[in-house]
Amino acid sequence: MPTHSFSATTSAETLTVMGAGLVGSLLSLFLARRGHTVDVYERRADMRLSGSVEGRSINLALSDRGWRALEEVGIGDEIRQVAIPMYRRVMHDAQGNLSYQPYGQDNQAIYSVSRAGLNRTLLGLAEADPRIRLHFNQQCLSLDPRTRQLELRDTITGQEQHTTFRRLFGTDGAFSAVRSALQKTERYNYSQSYLDYGYKELNIEPGPAGEWLLEKNALHIWPRGQYMMIALPNLDGSFNCTLFFPYEGPHSFASLQTPEQVQAFFEEVFPDVVPLMPELTDEFFRNPTGSLVTIRCFPWAFDDDVLLLGDASHAIVPFYGQGMNAGFEDCTVLNQLLEQYGDDWHRIFSEFQRQRKPNADAIADLAVYNFEEMRDRVGDPRFLLQKKIEAR
Numbered sequence: 454m455p456t457h458s459f460s461a462t463t464s465a466e467t468l469t470v471m472g473a474g475l476v477g478s479l480l481s482l483f484l485a486r487r488g489h490t491v492d493v494y495e496r497r498a499d500m501r502l503s504g505s506v507e508g509r510s511i512n513l514a515l516s517d518r519g520w521r522a523l524e525e526v527g528i529g530d531e532i533r534q535v536a537i538p539m540y541r542r543v544m545h546d547a548q549g550n551l552s553y554q555p556y557g558q559d560n561q562a563i564y565s566v567s568r569a570g571l572n573r574t575l576l577g578l579a580e581a582d583p584r585i586r587l588h589f590n591q592q593c594l595s596l597d598p599r600t601r602q603l604e605l606r607d608t609i610t611g612q613e614q615h616t617t618f619r620r621l622f623g624t625d626g627a628f629s630a631v632r633s634a635l636q637k638t639e640r641y642n643y644s645q646s647y648l649d650y651g652y653k654e655l656n657i658e659p660g661p662a663g664e665w666l667l668e669k670n671a672l673h674i675w676p677r678g679q680y681m682m683i684a685l686p687n688l689d690g691s692f693n694c695t696l697f698f699p700y701e702g703p704h705s706f707a708s709l710q711t712p713e714q715v716q717a718f719f720e721e722v723f724p725d726v727v728p729l730m731p732e733l734t735d736e737f738f739r740n741p742t743g744s745l746v747t748i749r750c751f752p753w754a755f756d757d758d759v760l761l762l763g764d765a766s767h768a769i770v771p772f773y774g775q776g777m778n779a780g781f782e783d784c785t786v787l788n789q790l791l792e793q794y795g796d797d798w799h800r801i802f803s804e805f806q807r808q809r810k811p812n813a814d815a816i817a818d819l820a821v822y823n824f825e826e827m828r829d830r831v832g833d834p835r836f837l838l839q840k841k842i843e844a845r
């Protein structure tokens with residue numbers, strides 16, 4: 454059940470959302486439930502039809518901030534059915550010994566959800582709302598925030614079209630085209646900072662009867678000082694693993710060039726998991742190496758015409774599992790401001806960025822810091838504090 458009412462305090466408008474990822478599709482639901490008509494443009498094909506799982510991690514940790522937003526649009530129960538609670542961390546040492554750290558008390562947990570499954574569900578709900586119009590294969594090439602002109606390209610036909618918007622929400626991710634346009638406005642602050650680490654997705658297969666071969670309701674970590682691997686459970690009995698690994702150095706992507714080197718390395722440092730990864734070397738060379746970036750910018754708003762949310766305004770490294778959760782919280786906060794200030798979009802946009810920017814900066818710093826904790830000091834009692842924040 455929604456925990457928040459959607460009173461029609463604003464006059465209905467036609468709004469534009471750029472990017473139908475996790476944040477954009479959720480945002481469109483929030484806006485439509487306030488009575489607005491919403492045009493959502495998405496560069497990719499409709500993932501519900503193509504079955505493609507393009508992009509980043511296969512599953513994500515969903516925590517309280519994210520749940521709050523999902524509850525508010527009334528879809529918490531639906532998502533809960535496909536979410537796996539993870540009540541604790543299980544640490545695997547280099548000898549295969551296990552140790553445990555609960556995430557909280559009693560039934561407190563963070564939840565493993567499929568990125569594509571969650572995105573598809575949100576898109577399905579958006580499509581079911583007559584006020585939302587989804588436009589796939591439409592890439593934003595450029596826009597002018599002053600004239601509110603928008604240039605789109607159909608990624609199938611290559612055809613370009615110029616259109617105008619009244620109010621545009623940029624939810625087009627870390628490499629946002631909407632933000633690029635804002636960067637060309639006066640006194641715009643922007644920074645991006647990459648870690649010297651990349652990540653690689655790998656897979657732990659289900660058992661013969663579809664069972665989980667590691668503890669199901671846990672987030673697994675193999676901390677190894679300068680690098681680490683984590684694994685989150687999937688509904689089909691598999692686990693999605695992510696290796697966070699230096700680009701260069703003695704143990705790095707650069708040092709593992711052949712299947713034999715990969716196999717030998719994994720057998721030495723992750724011995725308990727190698728038997729569960731029959732596709733290890735194939736996957737290692739087939740799956741792309743992702744980079745890890747923190748992006749900060751300000752302002753997030755251009756007058757009352759353009760607003761950035763989600764990764765477009767605050768991309769963070771994934772070590773607190775809070776990027777999507779923070780983007781979902783953006784939606785909750787924007788919705789509260791819409792409730793509070795009605796038609797006063799200027800106030801809503803400026804209050805939104807005033808409230809959210811310090812929080813986004815804080816989680817960006819904590820996420821980098823938590824990487825050092827997770828890969829290195831995860832057995833340290835001081836770590837208990839971090840776990841409490843992670844579960845929020």
Ligand code: FAD
Binds near residue numbers: 473594743771
């Ligand atoms: P995106 O998910 O990037 O969506 C942007 C959308 O915009 C995409 O659909 C894209 O196709 C579209 N788009 C882009 N450019 C254009 C354009 N020019 N025109 C039209 N459309 C465009 N977060 C968590 O909360 N928990 C986790 O456990 C977690 N784990 C992670 C693990 C990894 C390895 C990584 C890299 C990230 C992780 N995150 C996690 C962060 C999370 O993935 C992001 O914060 C989240 O995806 C942001 O959602 P978004 O909608 O803002 O951006």
